Amino acid sequence: MFVNFFLEVKRAGIPTSLREYLTLLEAMEARIVEFSIDEFYYLARSAMVKDERHIDKFDRVFGHVFKGLEPIEGEEVVDLPEEWLRKMAELYLTEEERQQVEALGGWE
Known part of the structure; x- marks a missing residue:
């Protein structure tokens, strides 16, 4: 379900590994967060972003993939x-x- 998200994160140049993606999936399976996009955002960010320099890129990818947001001029x-x-x-x-x-x- 989150493969597209993982691939978009990689395409954005955020150095995340398959292990970090699997950690996110394990956390979801363990129901660490439920039914809250905000909680999921923080879980995904903590699992996939290891350097604060990439948080802005992550935010853009997350918004595009999960909220359907396109960049606004x-x-x-x-x-x-x-x-x-x-x-x-x-x-x-x-x-x-x-x-x-x-x-x-x-x-x-």
Whole structure:
């Protein structure tokens, strides 16, 4: 199940061995972590990354493999349509919080 993850970690240039991959599988079989992506992340990182210089690479690989995240360019983040922001506000902000946003000049 995690073969693709292991191969992506290797492709990213993170020096991890088959033994470290097997350690991760053994930990999963022993149910050291269950049903939490955050716990799995820390388990996988501790099993497969032995040098802190590779943590950023690991984070990118983990995000790509398990969360389906693609790298986001800065412009893509900035160019969110105003309509999306309003819809998100309707879902997550209270009426009082929405009024505060409008009092500060709106969504622009």
